[in-house]
Amino acid sequence: MTGAGPTAIIAGRGGLAAIVAAALERPFVAAIEGFAPEGLVPDLVFRVERLVPFLDHLADRGVTRVVFAGAVQRPRLDPALFDPATARLVPRLLAAMQGGDDAALRGAIALFEEAGLEVVGVDQVAPGLVPGPGILAGTVTEGDRRDAARAASIVQALGAVDVGQGAVVAQGLCLGVEALPGTDALLDFVARTGAALRPDPQGARGLLYKAPKPGQDRRVDLPAIGPETVARAAAAGLAGIAWAAGGVLLLDRAATVAAAQDKGLFLWSRGE
Amino acid sequence: MTGAGPTAIIAGRGGLAAIVAAALERPFVAAIEGFAPEGLVPDLVFRVERLVPFLDHLADRGVTRVVFAGAVQRPRLDPALFDPATARLVPRLLAAMQGGDDAALRGAIALFEEAGLEVVGVDQVAPGLVPGPGILAGTVTEGDRRDAARAASIVQALGAVDVGQGAVVAQGLCLGVEALPGTDALLDFVARTGAALRPDPQGARGLLYKAPKPGQDRRVDLPAIGPETVARAAAAGLAGIAWAAGGVLLLDRAATVAAAQDKGLFLWSRGE
Numbered sequence: 001m002t003g004a005g006p007t008a009i010i011a012g013r014g015g016l017a018a019i020v021a022a023a024l025e026r027p028f029v030a031a032i033e034g035f036a037p038e039g040l041v042p043d044l045v046f047r048v049e050r051l052v053p054f055l056d057h058l059a060d061r062g063v064t065r066v067v068f069a070g071a072v073q074r075p076r077l078d079p080a081l082f083d084p085a086t087a088r089l090v091p092r093l094l095a096a097m098q099g100g101d102d103a104a105l106r107g108a109i110a111l112f113e114e115a116g117l118e119v120v121g122v123d124q125v126a127p128g129l130v131p132g133p134g135i136l137a138g139t140v141t142e143g144d145r146r147d148a149a150r151a152a153s154i155v156q157a158l159g160a161v162d163v164g165q166g167a168v169v170a171q172g173l174c175l176g177v178e179a180l181p182g183t184d185a186l187l188d189f190v191a192r193t194g195a196a197l198r199p200d201p202q203g204a205r206g207l208l209y210k211a212p213k214p215g216q217d218r219r220v221d222l223p224a225i226g227p228e229t230v231a232r233a234a235a236a237g238l239a240g241i242a243w244a245a246g247g248v249l250l251l252d253r254a255a256t257v258a259a260a261q262d263k264g265l266f267l268w269s270r271g272e
Numbered sequence: 273m274t275g276a277g278p279t280a281i282i283a284g285r286g287g288l289a290a291i292v293a294a295a296l297e298r299p300f301v302a303a304i305e306g307f308a309p310e311g312l313v314p315d316l317v318f319r320v321e322r323l324v325p326f327l328d329h330l331a332d333r334g335v336t337r338v339v340f341a342g343a344v345q346r347p348r349l350d351p352a353l354f355d356p357a358t359a360r361l362v363p364r365l366l367a368a369m370q371g372g373d374d375a376a377l378r379g380a381i382a383l384f385e386e387a388g389l390e391v392v393g394v395d396q397v398a399p400g401l402v403p404g405p406g407i408l409a410g411t412v413t414e415g416d417r418r419d420a421a422r423a424a425s426i427v428q429a430l431g432a433v434d435v436g437q438g439a440v441v442a443q444g445l446c447l448g449v450e451a452l453p454g455t456d457a458l459l460d461f462v463a464r465t466g467a468a469l470r471p472d473p474q475g476a477r478g479l480l481y482k483a484p485k486p487g488q489d490r491r492v493d494l495p496a497i498g499p500e501t502v503a504r505a506a507a508a509g510l511a512g513i514a515w516a517a518g519g520v521l522l523l524d525r526a527a528t529v530a531a532a533q534d535k536g537l538f539l540w541s542r543g544e
Contacts, residue, residue: 074445074471097471098444154433161429163439163446172370173346174435177449181465189461193453199346199369 005062007125008117011037012070015251016122016224020069023126028063030054035072048075048093052085055115065118067125068220071182074104103162105220121219122249130222131269133245137257138266140240143204146172148242148270151209159213165223168238170198170206183210183223187232195237207266208233211244218247226251230259230267240266277334279397280389283309284342287523288394288496292341295398300335302326307344320347320365324357327387337390339397340492343454346376375434377492393491394521402494403541405517409529410538412512415476418444420514420542423481431485437495440510442470442478455482455495459504467509479538480505483516490519498523502531502539512538 007024011017011031018039021027031042046054058066074097082090089111096107109119123130140148151169154177158164164178168190175194178186187208198206210223225241225248233241240260248269250256260267279296283289283303290311293299303314318326330338346369354362361383368379381391395402412420423441426449430436436450440462447466450458459480470478482495497513497520505513512532520541522528532539 073469076471076473154430154435157429157433157435158426158449161426163426163429163449167435167451174451175453176451177430177435179439179446179448180469181447181461185461185465189453189457193457197345197452199348201348 005064007065007067007120008058008063010066010068010072011035011040011042012068012072013037014070014224015039015226016249017069019129019251020067020122020126028058028061030058032072032075034075035070037070047078047081048086049077049081050083050086051089051093051111053083055112055117058117059115063117065120066112067120067122068105068108069122071221105217109217109220119219122222123218123246128253129249129251130246131248131250131253133271134269136250136253136267136269137260138240138264140242140266140268141204143171144207144239144242144266144268147204147207148209148268150174151207151242152211152244152270155209155211156214159211159216162213165213166208166210168194168206168208168236170194170238171200171203173197173199175206183208183229184232187229187236187238190236190238191232205237205239207238208236208241209243210241210248212247222247222249224249224251225256225267227255227259230256230263230265234263234265238265240268242266242268242270245269245271277336279337279339279392280330280333280335282338282340282344283307283312283314284340284344285309286342286496287311287498288521289341291401291523292339292394292398300330300333302330304344304347306347307342309342319350319353320358321349321353322355322358323361323365323383325355327384327389330389331387335389337392338384339392339394340377340380341394343493377489381489381492391491394494395490395518400525401521401523402518403520403522403525405543406541408522408525408539408541409532410512410536412514412538412540413476415443416479416511416514416538416540419476419479420481420540422446423479423514424483424516424542427481427483428486431483431488434485437485438480438482440466440478440480440508442466442510443472443475445469445471447478455480455501456504459501459508459510462508462510463504477509477511479510480508480513481515482513482520484519494519494521496521496523497528497539499527499531502528502535502537506535506537510537512540514538514540514542517541517543
């Protein structure tokens with residue numbers, strides 16, 4: 001911890017907020033209504049329509065630092081609930097929410113920073129969650145390395161138009177691309193559609209590749225991998241999961257590695 | 273028709289080959305084993321493992337011009353079936369088949385051209401299949417126009433890495449991206465996953481956008497739209513279908529327009 005006041009965690013869905021909270025001394029946990037985190041009870045639940053009073057409340061509590069932890073899909077806005085100050089932000093809120101993920105997140109960071117709060121990344125408060133280069137489970141073949149290189153170029157091209165953070169490639173062929181529905185939906189799609197599309201039945205079974213978008217602000221919405229990702233990758237017939245080292249959250253590392261070993265999948269934190 | 277000999281149609285799956293055949297005087301129709309066209313009986317069925325004898329056969333028949341019509345997914349290769357001449361092409365065949373769609377198609381065109389055949393596009397033998405700019409059904413809103421512009425930029429970025437020819441965008445958000453499994457699989461994916469992802473329930477319902485890849489050789493594998501595309505787009509809750517004018521095949525125009533009118537979807541052949 002730095003600074004005098006507590007760090008505020010803006011908790012989204014999933015277990016990340018609880019993991020981050022465990023790494024902090026005196027966290028103040030806030031969650032958007034309708035996007036409850038798992039494994040911890042928020043100190044405060046707020047709505048986007050009342051963002052300005054919420055930011056004032058953080059200031060009153062002496063909060064100086066904020067970390068976003070977990071997925072928040074775009075909440076629906078109820079016009080009746082806006083306070084006058086937040087109502088003045090509606091054009092900015094709508095512009096952010098109608099852009100891609102990056103635009104939405106840049107907009108959110110800007111609003112918090114303008115309220116005098118420092119926005120930091122999960123890796124700054126819990127560095128163990130973001131693996132550096134290395135193979136964490138299984139074996140990576142030359143075919144897997146080619147597939148990872150191709151998938152990385154696809155994810156990079158998608159990032160340039162602010163779409164997705166993942167792709168599935170097998171034997172050089174792109175079996176699926178991540179869009180708004182997310183990684184689990186992508187893997188389920190490949191499980192349903194990909195089996196007959198690999199040209200060589202004995203060839204590389206393919207991989208999921210995850211990376212932040214090029215130029216993405218790494219303080220929010222880093223792609224994440226966990227035991228459930230391994231289970232869905234196995235169901236999709238993949239050989240493993242690779243990701244950009246230093247740019248992806250590994251949730252529950254022990255359980256994720258154990259699941260990969262159990263299913264015979266590799267986990268590869270791929271350096272440049 | 274030009275030239276003295278017949279034009280050969282390399283027929284893939286679907287009804288396109290029959291439509292193209294109807295536009296030609298004396299077509300010679302060949303199909304790859306396992307990829308039978310609909311609505312016509314091929315004059316010859318061949319296997320990729322015996323490509324050189326097939327090309328020799330075309331020459332013997334006096335064929336000078338070839339048009340590719342319909343989808344051919346990558347066939348599996350049986351090592352036992354290669355003739356010696358085609359066996360010498362295996363490195364090129366494998367390199368083409370392990371690349372993306374463009375690489376595979378460029379490879380196929382090159383092999384036919386090296387055999388002395390002129391490879392032409394469907395639009396050259398049946399220009400009515402490729403609509404120019406205009407709205408063919410329904411009404412296009414300003415929101416739809418914004419979504420189409422965003423989808424076009426996404427498809428263009430994907431084309432740069434040789435992935436897909438389509439995307440679904442609603443209210444600026446990318447609900448899905450086409451990869452190897454194709455347009456129908458994309459629309460089914462959006463039908464399953466997209467309903468809850470549109471921020472404004474009263475806002476634009478989104479559209480499927482199709483375009484050839486930038487720099488794509490338009491002699492092969494133009495994206496195609498037909499009545500089935502309309503049915504699946506309707507099932508996915510979309511407002512309509514837009515495409516790059518002059519770059520997309522409209523199969524069975526009358527039935528496609530009627531289906532769109534019946535479902536209340538727009539069909540928009542979008543100029544630059």
